[in-house]
Amino acid sequence: MNRRTSSRDAWLGLLLLAAIGAAYSSALGAGLVWDDDAHLTKAALRGWDGLWSIWTRVGATQQYYPLLHSAFWAEARLWGSDVRGYHAVNVLLHFVDSALIVLLVRRLHVKGAWLAGFLFALHPVHVESVAWISEQKNTLSLAFYLGAALVYLRFDERRRARDYALALALFVLALLTKTVTATLPAALLVLFWWRRGRLDWRRDVVPLVPWFALAVGGGLFTAWVERRIIGAEGAEFDLGAVERVLLASRVLCFYLWKLLWPANLMFTYPRWPVSAGAPWQYLFVVAVAGVAAACWWMRGRTRSPLAVLLIFGGSLVPVLGFVNVYPFRYSYVADHFQYLASVAIVVGTAAFVAGLVEWPRGAAGAGVAASAGGAAGAGGAGGGRGRRAGQLGVVAIVGVLGVLGVLGVLTWRQSGTYRDAETLYRATLARNSESWKEHNNLGLIYARSMKRMAESVPHFEAVVRLKPDHVRAHYRLGVALYLTGRPSEAGGHFRQVLALAPGSALLASNSHLFLGEMLMGEAGRSAEAKAEFEMALRLAPENTAAREGLARIARRGR
Secondary structure: OHHHHHHHHHHHHHHHHHHHHHHOOOOOOOOOOOOHHHHOOOHHHOOHHHHHHHHHOOOOOOOOOHHHHHHHHHHHHHHOOOHHHHHHHHHHHHHHHHHHHHHHHHHOOOOOHHHHHHHHHHOHHHHHHHHOHHHHHHHHHHHHHHHHHHHHHHHHHHOOHHHHHHHHHHHHHHHHHOHHHHHHHHHHHHHHHHHHOOOOHHHHHHHHHHHHHHHHHHHHHHHHHHHHHHOOOOHHHOOOHHHHHHHHHHHHHHHHHHHHOOOOOOOOOOOOOOOOOOHHHHHHHHHHHHHHHHHHHHOOOOOHHHHHHHHHHHHHHHHOOOOOOHHHHOOOOOHHHHOOOHHHHHHHHHHHHHHHHHHHHHHHHHHHHHHHHOOHHHHHHHHHHHHHHHHHHHHHHHHHHHHHHHHHHHHHHHHHOOOOHHHHHHHHHHHOOOOHHHHHHHHHHHHOOHHHHHHHHHHHHHHHHHOOOOHHHHHHHHHHHHHOOOHHHHHHHHHHHHHHOOOOHHHHHHHHHHHHHHHHOOOOOHHHHHHHHHHHHHHOOOOHHHHHHHHHHHHHHO
């Protein structure tokens, strides 16, 4: 039996790997998108001294996740700028995560282990974490998170010090990769309550006290980095306590719905207005409270729904809106935010479905027994029930395979949108036309070439319409208009730059430069042009173009 089980597991593992490879085949050759180039190790950090800086200097990398950036450092030394290597690693890590989920479900003695692995592997909500190189922080940190959980569960059963030490080491590695994994000790306590119906202070809580200390420390440090280093503060993050509760409840509902119905997935979702004065927004609070109350009421019969809800919601706490994270500038939700949290829903769903699939088998067995041991009439009825139950079991299995097939196709289609930056931004705007970030990113792509400069104009115009205080968008729009022969329209945007950010030396200097060039083209305005060039030089003495403008005015005066 063990040999047969091992053989079956080996084939299922190969099938899982093949399914992931097929679903993400279109992403394996994808290019860089959005902030990938900022996450990948810069040339200046690719030496051994760079590795030291990654660990010892906050700000040396995009985020202070030193183990993640050590992995990027190693990958950069292996294949340099060939992005196919990074994509391959991310896909393999997703396979590892899916396989670890299978092992975790078995360790918990829950039904549907392989179904959970396949659901997690093929669910399209995970495409953002797998197809986007920057989110290797998700795939790598989850591997350490699940490894730590598996080893700690073994420690809980055997109470061996080496298991505890290994589990703690894996937890630290997870924190050093992404601190959203700080929720693990709380999740472990929920699992112990689910298993035993209570928590024992000495057995369950005390061993996890050091874990909680590490989790709190890592979380506070990351929150400080997000605010002070990355810039997650200001008017865009100014929410009151009631508004943050409203936001958190809506975020929870959003993520749960996307797991159950993964339609209209996108790179950047609309940024919701959050207002304590909007009565309809309290409906999300009511919905979350209602679901929680129902799970609490059911705990006498089964603790599973409440445990799943607690782990799912608890894993999302870092991104519910109670603390500021930089992506909230663009949207309060993102698919990659729930990569870890989705494990709870996936496992709970798989266990529920596996129970439904097994129920007809049990009924079939009961029918056969009745047929063998009962009277002729009762036996015939029992045999009929057995046949019907067997047919239901086949239908259930076919249904599960059908759902997995649909999820795989959706994942393949969604991963195709990550083929390159332009494809991703266009796909996002097709579903969220008001995303100023995507308009800005597309404008930047088109502005790199004079042949496509005119295409950048409507996108930069959309940015300044949607976000009027976007200084760089005003400047870029001004440049694009000027270079495409519309200087009279460009001037207003250069003046807007000066009004919004007068102290921004380079942008302000170049805005004065362009204004001077425009004035140079108008008769009798040389004096005004000279004043603009002089202001440009005052702000940025290295602005040689402004110096040349002054020289042209001097020659013209002679």
